[in-house]
Amino acid sequence: MLTALHFLTHIGQSWLVANLVPGSRKDRWLVILAGVALDLDGAGILWNDSAYRALHRAAGHGALAALVLIGLAVLAADRPLRTGALAALSFHLHLLLDVVGTGGLPIRYWWPASDRGLTYDGHWRLASWQNALVMAFTALAVLTIALRSRRSRRHTLQPPPPPAYRVGRG
Numbered sequence: 001m002l003t004a005l006h007f008l009t010h011i012g013q014s015w016l017v018a019n020l021v022p023g024s025r026k027d028r029w030l031v032i033l034a035g036v037a038l039d040l041d042g043a044g045i046l047w048n049d050s051a052y053r054a055l056h057r058a059a060g061h062g063a064l065a066a067l068v069l070i071g072l073a074v075l076a077a078d079r080p081l082r083t084g085a086l087a088a089l090s091f092h093l094h095l096l097l098d099v100v101g102t103g104g105l106p107i108r109y110w111w112p113a114s115d116r117g118l119t120y121d122g123h124w125r126l127a128s129w130q131n132a133l134v135m136a137f138t139a140l141a142v143l144t145i146a147l148r149s150r151r152s153r154r155h156t157l158q159p160p161p162p163p164a165y166r167v168g169r170g
Contacts, residue, residue: 005135006102006126010036010094012138017090019145027083030073035090038065057098058111066091100124101131 014035018028041060044051059065070087077083095107099120106117124130 006097006131007036007039009131009135009138010039010097012142013093013097014090016138016141016145017086017093019149020086021082023082023086024078027077027079027086030077030083031086031090034069034073034087035094037069038091038094041065053105057105057117058108058115061095061098061107062109062111064112097134101134102126 011032014032015028017035018031023031038060041058042052042056044053044055066088069091070084073087074080074084095109095118099107099118100122101124103119103123103125106119108115108117110116
């Protein structure tokens with residue numbers, strides 16, 4: 001349950017970053033994706049604990065993944081530089097929350113070049129009042145911005161539509 005709430009906090013914080021400046025719905029989705037896609041490296045848990053420990057907080061939580069996700073955001077965005085900068089912020093905000101807010105496995109930012117991990121000795125336990133406060137603040141901020149911007153729940157959660165193709169004359 002706490003892990004799911006922590007993941008929802010990552011989504012909420014990425015959404016907040018995506019809404020720092022005006023942008024298209026597609027650009028906001030690219031920023032959100034950059035802030036949460038890195039947790040796909042935890043899929044090793046589907047195989048076994050060894051696969052999970054080998055890849056989680058390495059393959060998706062490093063500089064290589066950051067370059068790929070930010071690069072994809074820049075290539076696909078309506079406003080490439082702005083979206084790339086917000087995607088970088090969203091990605092690294094996720095890393096900060098992981099290092100400070102969960103402890104556990106170290107972030108191997110320079111993987112695969114190095115297995116050296118980033119940790120913080122003063123990290124919070126997952127079930128801590130600090131994490132509860134971050135989760136509550138994130139939820140409140142998302143709700144406040146969503147209400148102020150008057151975006152409907154359906155609009156903010158729905159992925160962008162596919163590109164429209166026009167058939168021209170001649």
